Amino acid sequence: MQWQQPIPKHYLQIPKAALMERIAQRKAELGERLVILGHHYQQDEVVAFADFVGDSFQLSRQAAQLTETEFVIFCGVHFMAESADVLTSPRQKVILPDLGAGCSMADMAQPEDVAGAWEVITDACRDTEGFELVPITYVNSSAAVKSFVGEHGGAVCTSSNCENILRWALQDQKPGEHPKRKIIFFPDQHLGRNTAYRMGFGLETMATWDYRAARGGLTDLQIRDANFILWKGHCSVHQLFRPEHVDDIRRRVPDVRVIVHPECRWEVVQKADQVGSTEFINRTIREAPIGSRWAIGTEVHMVNRLAKAHPDKQITILSDCQCLCTTMYRIDMPHLLHVLDHLIEGQVINRISVNDYDRYWSRVSLQRMLDITSGGPIASPPLPVPVKQSDDDHLPNDILGHPLAVIPG
Numbered sequence: 001m002q003w004q005q006p007i008p009k010h011y012l013q014i015p016k017a018a019l020m021e022r023i024a025q026r027k028a029e030l031g032e033r034l035v036i037l038g039h040h041y042q043q044d045e046v047v048a049f050a051d052f053v054g055d056s057f058q059l060s061r062q063a064a065q066l067t068e069t070e071f072v073i074f075c076g077v078h079f080m081a082e083s084a085d086v087l088t089s090p091r092q093k094v095i096l097p098d099l100g101a102g103c104s105m106a107d108m109a110q111p112e113d114v115a116g117a118w119e120v121i122t123d124a125c126r127d128t129e130g131f132e133l134v135p136i137t138y139v140n141s142s143a144a145v146k147s148f149v150g151e152h153g154g155a156v157c158t159s160s161n162c163e164n165i166l167r168w169a170l171q172d173q174k175p176g177e178h179p180k181r182k183i184i185f186f187p188d189q190h191l192g193r194n195t196a197y198r199m200g201f202g203l204e205t206m207a208t209w210d211y212r213a214a215r216g217g218l219t220d221l222q223i224r225d226a227n228f229i230l231w232k233g234h235c236s237v238h239q240l241f242r243p244e245h246v247d248d249i250r251r252r253v254p255d256v257r258v259i260v261h262p263e264c265r266w267e268v269v270q271k272a273d274q275v276g277s278t279e280f281i282n283r284t285i286r287e288a289p290i291g292s293r294w295a296i297g298t299e300v301h302m303v304n305r306l307a308k309a310h311p312d313k314q315i316t317i318l319s320d321c322q323c324l325c326t327t328m329y330r331i332d333m334p335h336l337l338h339v340l341d342h343l344i345e346g347q348v349i350n351r352i353s354v355n356d357y358d359r360y361w362s363r364v365s366l367q368r369m370l371d372i373t374s375g376g377p378i379a380s381p382p383l384p385v386p387v388k389q390s391d392d393d394h395l396p397n398d399i400l401g402h403p404l405a406v407i408p409g
């Protein structure tokens with residue numbers, strides 16, 4: 001997470017109606033030079049100005065397709081804006097209205113800790129014949145971690161395609177076979193555990209790497225015996241849902257269907273009726289029969305929006321805890337207007353720009369994900385492969401701008 005300098009006080013004193021009017025006016029003035037992207041978990045009054053609403057990867061792909069758009073304002077969190085910067089051309093400028101909008105989960109995997117874990121695991125398994133370690137990172141991670149993963153032969157995954165990516169990483173290794181080929185999964189232990197379990201791997205095949213403990217808190221034997229080494233990260237929002245919330249809603253609402261996001265802990269997922277990404281939840285609710293009853297385990301703004309959009313269905317959040325993404329909530333109308341005012345004056349502030357080295361390797365890890373999910377051959381990294389000297393390294397634009405394949409929506 002970065003530090004956001006407080007915006008001038010007068011922005012915070014503008015009445016809501018005037019804020020809305022001024023944002024709309026600025027947006028109209030910038031016309032096609034600007035696109036505003038809004039994540040599903042964003043508050044309604046910000047989403048109202050979004051040209052596209054979706055999950056983080058959908059939105060980044062959307063931005064990448066708008067090659068003529070000069071400014072991309074990402075109303076989400078830091079890692080999402082980084083992905084948008086990686087996927088758009090170097091000419092396009094990605095802006096995060098509040099630099100303090102980070103993601104606690106992404107922050108739990110720092111690149112130096114990731115590199116340290118890699119060394120320890122490799123060392124612990126050095127005598128294992130045929131040993132291979134494959135890094136997989138959830139898209140909710142920093143560009144530096146995606147870059148590490150790309151450089152070390154791994155791929156990014158989303159909550160929708162995680163199983164597909166894990167199958168690719170395991171090749172033909174089945175549950176019960178000796179884990180010569182291991183996966184280290186960043187940064188969300190729950191998505192990794194829930195997906196591997198659904199694929200038939202028992203909890204005993206998974207070890208949790210505690211990044212705050214020496215050697216991840218694991219013995220060499222535990223490392224060698226594990227098929228999956230799960231980084232001990234979590235989403236502070238989805239972590240709030242507990243198994244007793246499922247029991248409680250089932251007691252209170254007859255025939256309720258419980259649908260949760262796979263970032264929820266394993267015990268909650270075991271009790272739910274359905275599990276899936278934000279897009280899966282959206283689609284399931286949209287297609288659900290009139291009169292059906294739903295308890296949803298995901299961020300509250302998305303749940304409230306679904307309830308409003310489907311008054312013919314009974315929709316509630318799985319728990320009444322404060323299940324909102326507090327960092328995403330930092331993006332509000334005053335901060336949005338603040339960056340727009342600067343754009344009108346010709347100044348780009350709060351630009352999110354990934355260094356050239358991490359841009360190159362994170363594109364490689366994202367491209368692998370696209371190749372795997374489309375079933376095509378895995379593209380080799382484009383040449384020349386950069387050499388890291390400093391964060392200011394610059395690669396030729398034709399390398400930075402190599403197009404990514406687009407998977408169908």
Ligand code: SF4
Nearest residue numbers: 103104105235237325
């Ligand atoms: S909901 Fe969780 S994973 Fe998503 S941005 Fe917020 S803290 Fe990060």
